[in-house]
Amino acid sequence: MDEDAGRRRRVTGRAGGRAGNKTRAGSAAIDQMPWRIPVNPDRPVEPLDADGVQAIHRTAMRILSEIGIVFLNPDAVAILARAGCKITGENVRMDEDFVMEMLAHAPEQFTITPRNPDRELIIGGKHMVFVNVSSPPNAWDMERGKRSGDFESFKEFMKLTQYFNCIHIAGGYPVEPIDIHPAVRHLDCLYEKLTLTDKVVHAYSLGAERVEDVMEMVRLAGGLSHAEFDAKPRMYTNINSVSPLKHDYPMLDGAMRLAKRGQPVVVTPFTLAGAMAPVTMSGAVALSIAEGLAAIALLQYINPGCPVALGTFTSNVDMKSGAPAFGTPEYMRATQMTGQMARFYGLPLRSSGVCAANAPDGQAMWETSNSLWAAVQSGTNMVYHAAGWLEGGLIASPEKFIMDCEVLQMIQRYFEEATFATRDEDLAFDTIKEVGAGGHYFGCQHTQDRYQDAFYAPMVSDWRNYEAWEQDGAVWTHERAHKIFKQIMAEFEAPEMNGDHREDLARFVAKRKQEGGAPTDF
């Protein structure tokens, strides 16, 4: 009882102190940090010197002007032809002047405002936001093992996404719910996403109807007029190139639709060195940059100044098996190098929290830690798959989600100036004098005034000694996370929502289902 009271006080104290947008934990399952948009104070780690940056830039420009990118979308090709690019069938070559002129339009930073305006995000600058795991076909947990994604699991992950204050964006589907027909899946999923969470959402670029439906649902969920929706970013999409050197039809189609309405597009080439990219890391990065800039140039030509971000998903394969590897040293350097290039081009950066591990164990956490610290070191603004990812993105796990959130909270705390401030009261000379040699600091006023907020307070970590831990069942971390998962599911409460908006949303879903949803021949 006493301990619980102490913990509650601590969080209250924290929530009272800081940034504007804060939301308290709505439940008792765990004691978490309040909502905030983390700001990364560190100078990025920069493996490239100025010549290295120029070398990758020049190579990317030569790829764009001498080799070209295949745009498997006639509208995109026609637009780029009008822009003066050199067209050979579906191959488009663009010269450096054009690319750099287009990049100059792109904003270095933009906001996205979801239905709850307190959840507005800043993408760019020193800001860093975290996105839930997106797109695994399968789910895994300690109780049910591995299984294909279904709607039930989808909703569970949406609840986790809403529950954790350190998750800022409800990205793609955390698992693909294959028990929902693909024609209407986006309608059911977005309905749940927009009612179970009040955070920024994402639309898959999988055909015109889906993209348009999601934009309309975001508009209705927010109770916005069409003009209000178009006035500023309200949601976003992420597109991947088909490396090497291709952009496909539906991705380009979705990206162009969003760009026209001023909604953000993240362009993330998926370049695995040794498979769809050169086996050398700077070569893989140069290819990735070229593919990313090609799509961004197109979007800036369509709507100069529209919000875009450059994504990196450059890792390597295991050369023995061809299996993708994640959170490797090579992955870390590729992410840092891409961060340097994103700053060179003045674009916000997206990277990821990733691992190859099949269970939420030690390997999972060192690989994920490597990738998350690489995100910090690269100056990443938007961290995809920041919580819940296993098996190279083929599995979403609630235990891993909760374990990752502990790491994300530690990163948030690491960013706080309190951890390295050097005001007189931090340096505490008078207290050191007062306590003297051989004393202790537990009881002194300086400690008493600060102890509730002094240090990061963990959610799932167990810091007790072995005896206390053993007496309590010797519960390993993934098992503790599983227990927290069950508690959160039991006590989850959906965020507030205007009843009219919810009804409008439900009506739209019903109508679109009656019309047959979206075509499934993609």
Next chain:
Amino acid sequence: MDEDAGRRRRVTGRAGGRAGNKTRAGSAAIDQMPWRIPVNPDRPVEPLDADGVQAIHRTAMRILSEIGIVFLNPDAVAILARAGCKITGENVRMDEDFVMEMLAHAPEQFTITPRNPDRELIIGGKHMVFVNVSSPPNAWDMERGKRSGDFESFKEFMKLTQYFNCIHIAGGYPVEPIDIHPAVRHLDCLYEKLTLTDKVVHAYSLGAERVEDVMEMVRLAGGLSHAEFDAKPRMYTNINSVSPLKHDYPMLDGAMRLAKRGQPVVVTPFTLAGAMAPVTMSGAVALSIAEGLAAIALLQYINPGCPVALGTFTSNVDMKSGAPAFGTPEYMRATQMTGQMARFYGLPLRSSGVCAANAPDGQAMWETSNSLWAAVQSGTNMVYHAAGWLEGGLIASPEKFIMDCEVLQMIQRYFEEATFATRDEDLAFDTIKEVGAGGHYFGCQHTQDRYQDAFYAPMVSDWRNYEAWEQDGAVWTHERAHKIFKQIMAEFEAPEMNGDHREDLARFVAKRKQEGGAPTDF
């Protein structure tokens, strides 16, 4: 068979390419990177600006000159009195001029040469070496659970220490072997350490006899004359202050004995913020710096230019329970700040690989990853407890040892320029052109020429997909590590040793045992 052959080739290729001191893995249990002294190419992460560095410096100097440090060693006090310090009983106050004059003598970098000169280390500059876990009273493994340290476990950890090329130093006792009488424990332990390994060893500063015995044993194991031993660093000790503001008798005694003979001393205050140091991190660092510099100034006065290093062990306690916490955000910032101060004073830096977890699980690896990346970011030169530590240093675990070595190897690989080189052959423009849109890079010459060495190859990580992993028993990381541990024990071969030197060593141990060993009233 084919796969094994491929892996062997890969290691051969690596070993052929790089730094001078390389030793191949002597066995087939795992395929590891060759011996090398890692060089950290990154600019350190520096949370403090120039004013912050000055603020901590000024506070440390005020602590030393206005509050003073208690030296519980009359010889040390007498020496510091001669040096002009202000003495009040056991309290010694030293002014900034004296401290800075003494620090100016300390070398920024030095070598340590063990009995096998190929294992010579550089401590300082951009170099970074890894030390095994030191000093836990208990051992834990998957088979035997938790138990008090014994000689059998001690020898197992010595074998792991020798086996892994990424471990550079056989530090303190990985477990305290309580089945050996304390009077002769150092004799038996050092005999095993000096015969089971050929790496740099450490002496505990636990009384004159022990320190002198270890120095003599290192001399005999190397077949050195007294003059040869004294001519350069051959081993080292680490001393801890009794925070706040005290240095105890035996630690100072051992440090002074080594300093007189030009053997390195690492001075590592153990300042847990909120317990024996201020609850604010820069205050805890300032206290730690003052305690460290006080001992270093003493040693430089005794033997100007003797090799020393500044250690940091500043973390925080859990304010709910008082339990020490490790690998926290506060720990990371304290380590980075101390790195800035070490560079300011021109001293090599020691930090650690640490965690509070009680089992080799997810928490263990995120806490350890945090501390090891903080070591990288702080420019640490010597990483204590880099492999095998659990429960805040109260448990040594072979599974954790092996899991940590994977992370250490990834750090070594992360440092290699190949991961971020931008020569034309790395940028691979011609290959990108050759493969073109929609092709793949598996078969091209550029990949074929490089695939064996292109990427980090894991020891204990499993990168296979879930199905392959499940079919093979769904073995979690700690279980794989346990299996590797058993294999290494089965096939371990001690390093070569000159028979005469071994006999001299055995004779010395027998003689000292006959004499009763060392007093046990410490």
